[in-house]
Amino acid sequence: MSDVAIVAAGATRFDERIPRRAEELVAEALLEAFDGVKGLSLNEIDTLVTSYFIDARQVAEEWIIQDYIGHIPRAAFRVENGGGSGASAFYTAYSLIKGGLSDVVLVAGWEKMSLYRTLMANELIARGLDVDFDFDVGAIYTACYAMMAVRRMHVYGEREEDFARIAVKNRNNALKNPKGQWKRRITVEDVLESRLIAYPLKVLDCSLISDGAAVLILSSVERAKEITDDPVIVEGIGIGTDTMRLGDRAEITNFPACRVAARRAYRMAGIDDPVRDLDCAEIYDSFDTVELQTYEDLGFVKKGKGVEFIEETEIGGRLPVNMSGGLEGMGHPIGASPIAEIAEIFWQLRGESCNQVDGAERGLVHSHGGAGTAVVVSVLGR
Amino acid sequence: MGFLLEYRDDWGMIRPFFEGLSEGRLYGTRCPLCEKIYCPPRAHCPSTGCNLSQTEWVELEPKGVLESYTILGLSTQGHIDELPLILGLVRVNGCSTCLMMRVEAERDELSCGARVEVRFREDAKRMRDLYAVLIG
Ligand SMILES: [Zn+2]
Numbered sequence: 001m002s003d004v005a006i007v008a009a010g011a012t013r014f015d016e017r018i019p020r021r022a023e024e025l026v027a028e029a030l031l032e033a034f035d036g037v038k039g040l041s042l043n044e045i046d047t048l049v050t051s052y053f054i055d056a057r058q059v060a061e062e063w064i065i066q067d068y069i070g071h072i073p074r075a076a077f078r079v080e081n082g083g084g085s086g087a088s089a090f091y092t093a094y095s096l097i098k099g100g101l102s103d104v105v106l107v108a109g110w111e112k113m114s115l116y117r118t119l120m121a122n123e124l125i126a127r128g129l130d131v132d133f134d135f136d137v138g139a140i141y142t143a144c145y146a147m148m149a150v151r152r153m154h155v156y157g158e159r160e161e162d163f164a165r166i167a168v169k170n171r172n173n174a175l176k177n178p179k180g181q182w183k184r185r186i187t188v189e190d191v192l193e194s195r196l197i198a199y200p201l202k203v204l205d206c207s208l209i210s211d212g213a214a215v216l217i218l219s220s221v222e223r224a225k226e227i228t229d230d231p232v233i234v235e236g237i238g239i240g241t242d243t244m245r246l247g248d249r250a251e252i253t254n255f256p257a258c259r260v261a262a263r264r265a266y267r268m269a270g271i272d273d274p275v276r277d278l279d280c281a282e283i284y285d286s287f288d289t290v291e292l293q294t295y296e297d298l299g300f301v302k303k304g305k306g307v308e309f310i311e312e313t314e315i316g317g318r319l320p321v322n323m324s325g326g327l328e329g330m331g332h333p334i335g336a337s338p339i340a341e342i343a344e345i346f347w348q349l350r351g352e353s354c355n356q357v358d359g360a361e362r363g364l365v366h367s368h369g370g371a372g373t374a375v376v377v378s379v380l381g382r
Numbered sequence: 383m384g385f386l387l388e389y390r391d392d393w394g395m396i397r398p399f400f401e402g403l404s405e406g407r408l409y410g411t412r413c414p415l416c417e418k419i420y421c422p423p424r425a426h427c428p429s430t431g432c433n434l435s436q437t438e439w440v441e442l443e444p445k446g447v448l449e450s451y452t453i454l455g456l457s458t459q460g461h462i463d464e465l466p467l468i469l470g471l472v473r474v475n476g477c478s479t480c481l482m483m484r485v486e487a488e489r490d491e492l493s494c495g496a497r498v499e500v501r502f503r504e505d506a507k508r509m510r511d512l513y514a515v516l517i518g
Contacts (some may be wrong), residue, residue: 119456119459119462120459122456122458123458123459126458130422132391132393132508132509133422133481133482133509134482134509135458136508136509136510137469137482137483137484137509137510137512138454138457138458138460138461138464138467138469138484138510139454139457139458139469139482140454140456140457140458142456143452143454143469146452147450147451147452147469147470147471148450150450150451150452150494151449151450151494154450154493154494154495155494195455196453196455196466197454197455197456198452198453198454198455198456199452199453199454199455245422245479245482246471246480246482247422247449247471247473247479247480247481247482248422248479248480252449252450252471
């Protein structure tokens with residue numbers, strides 16, 4: 001069984017509205033990826049694995065993409081796993097190469113959120129809640145995360161200021177990212193004074209609504225040598241799952257699915273002390289509270305102690321997190337976001353990031369769908 | 383987006399739960415093997431070892447505990463007029479799971495662990511027709 005490498009990555013800028021069709025966004029991301037490779041042509045990509053989230057307007061949108069980028073008649077399909085779709089597409093691509101079914105796989109994700117008014121975008125995402133129970137009572141996704149946060153405030157004594165520090169870090173990191181959507185330096189006060197979405201979460205505690213696309217090209221390590229001088233190795237990967245309804249869980253302060261995913265990825269990569277063994281991470285900050293909870297579930301710090309770890313996640317800290325700006329700063333085109341997170345770690349390990357962690361050799365990528373219903377953790381190395 | 387999506391739902395095997403709402407009764411399902419009580423109800427028990435055994439209906443006393451809550455400043459289109467609204471996770475006494483539902487209370491009275499009673503609006507048909515109030 002061959003080991004698997006990432007040989008190229010590309011992403012469009014993420015923004016509130018980009019005057020491009022979804023397929024044009026994917027083409028632009030793909031052109032960037034191809035800029036960085038030698039000895040590979042489009043027709044050598046034997047399989048395309050795609051990811052997008054909102055089916056409301058165009059169903060089977062992946063069929064437009066595969067046609068547009070000239071991939072037909074070769075194998076292609078979409079992977080759906082909520083907000084974790086992009087990372088699950090990556091997991092699938094990894095498996096295809098590992099299993100010998102494919103040699104070179106393109107992973108492409110996109111979202112065109114500007115097609116929908118903000119209220120409608122929220123509603124379409126909320127339909128990923130159980131529509132007969134949680135959606136029916138008026139819940140949006142933010143409500144589930146808010147109830148987890150209220151529970152943490154009750155159990156661990158966390159404060160809104162603690163959550164806000166993460167939003168500030170990520171948004172201010174995005175100022176260094178030319179592809180980032182967020183362009184204004186903010187403070188904890190800005191977050192606290194922003195508009196209420198679901199107590200204790202305000203609009204600046206939440207990720208952005210974005211257009212954008214991102215791609216990765218994966219191959220066997222043998223083939224990778226012909227494509228690039230600087231491949232990044234997929235050292236470990238894992239998926240964990242949980243109930244769709246928050247109320248069906250035994251635990252709502254943290255994400256058991258993340259712990260399952262991390263355990264698998266760490267075992268594959270031979271990691272037993274993640275803070276020592278990792279140099280940087282991208283965490284799926286759909287809400288700043290998710291990043292906080294995830295420090296604990298990834299084993300960076302003990303349960304209930306996440307707040308103590310926030311300062312370590314700044315550039316220069318023991319384990320910088322969301323150098324790209326994350327979903328709060330770079331942006332959140334749902335089908336593309338996890339792929340952009342992987343791309344950021346790919347660039348970090350090659351020393352090419354716009355917000356570089358010095359000497360980064362091993363990084364982690366965390367993605368998350370539902371309210372922690374599907375969590376994907378990957379470890380990348382040199 | 384010129385048309386509204388409409389659905390014809392028959393609620394499947396958990397229909398008795400929704401029929402109970404209109405009578406002001408709260409039903410859950412109990413697994414005969416592990417004895418867990420589910421509300422929201424499930425027709426089959428997913429617990430390890432129960433192998434999706436079929437559950438039995440049990441009537442529940444409409445009282446429980448507020449495990450957590452939030453105050454919404456934004457909701458879906460059908461609920462925008464009701465903002466700000468409070469949602470909570472209510473663990474009905476004896477149940478392994480919680481129902482998400484409306485809470486009618488003053489904000490400063492809300493707390494995790496508060497005891498609540500579940501009430502039914504007239505001619506209740508769906509989850510949105512249930513709400514919890516705080517009790518002593
Ligand atoms: Zn059982």
